Amino acid sequence: KQEVTQIPAALSVPEGENLVLNCSFTDSAIYNLQWFRQDPGKGLTSLLLIQSSQREQTSGRLNASLDKSSGRSTLYIAASQPGDSATYLCAVRQGSGTYKYIFGTGTRLKVLA
Amino acid sequence: DAGVTQSPTHLIKTRGQQVTLRCSPKSGHDTVSWYQQALGQGPQFIFQYYEEEERQRGNFPDRFSGHQFPNYSSELNVNALLLGDSALYLCASTMDSVYGYTFGSGTRLTVV
Numbered sequence A: 001k002q003e004v005t006q007i008p009a010a011l012s013v014p015e016g017e018n019l020v021l022n023c024s025f026t027d028s029a030i031y032n033l034q035w036f037r038q039d040p041g042k043g044l045t046s047l048l049l050i051q052s053s054q055r056e057q058t059s060g061r062l063n064a065s066l067d068k069s070s071g072r073s074t075l076y077i078a079a080s081q082p083g084d085s086a087t088y089l090c091a092v093r094q095g096s097g098t099y100k101y102i103f104g105t106g107t108r109l110k111v112l113a
Numbered sequence B: 001d002a003g004v005t006q007s008p009t010h011l012i013k014t015r016g017q018q019v020t021l022r023c024s025p026k027s028g029h030d031t032v033s034w035y036q037q038a039l040g041q042g043p044q045f046i047f048q049y050y051e052e053e054e055r056q057r058g059n060f061p062d063r064f065s066g067h068q069f070p071n072y073s074s075e076l077n078v079n080a081l082l083l084g085d086s087a088l089y090l091c092a093s094t095m096d097s098v099y100g101y102t103f104g105s106g107t108r109l110t111v112v
Helices: none
Strands: A004-007 A010-014 A019-025 A030-038 A044-051 A056-059 A062-067 A072-077 A086-094 A101-103 A107-112 B005-007 B010-013 B019-024 B031-037 B044-050 B053-057 B064-068 B074-078 B087-094 B107-111
Touching: A004 A086, A010 A019, A019 A030, A019 A086, A019 A107, A030 A062, A030 A072, A044 A056, A044 A062, A044 A072, A072 A086, A101 B044, B005 B087, B010 B019, B019 B087, B019 B107, B031 B074, B044 B064, B074 B087
Parallel strands: A010 A107, B010 B107
Antiparallel strands: A004 A019, A019 A072, A030 A044, A030 A086, A056 A062, A062 A072, A086 A101, A086 A107, B005 B019, B019 B074, B031 B044, B031 B087, B044 B053, B064 B074, B087 B107
């Protein structure tokens, strides 16, 4: 049974810092992995999608890497800003025979001005 | 281009009642999934609809049912509401799941 863990649960950093959020999963046979951002009480905004054959994806100040063999993904945020404050969720989809995403519980990020 | 639209945004129901939540997928998307997110938790998969059929179901009781219409919009129905059904209900759509999913803003359901 796939389990997704995100560490740390919460993180507070000063503005301008580069930071790394971690996501680990127990079953390496994934189809893809998606990182999301969630503002309080709101829906999910997709940040980056990594297919199982890819090692990383980049969008602006965000970079996500995937190491299937070790069951890990990291989301790197460069030059953090107060507007980056949100909860970041990673979700994995198993092999092509299933369509559901299994989510971690998220990392709650606060960037201090 | 409108993204995923959910209605209503907030809802308060009494224990034992029934509720219907609605979702319009992003333009061009034909697949709709529903998730339940309890406070402080990650979303949990309820089910997915494709071609008006339930294609996959998560570990939720039969009180949770759904429907997809020919225009790809979808409804989530929950019968005999329990206090534990209070959560944010999220709808997600895709045109081909290899591209990942687009989520709506959710419906906040409170059962009293």
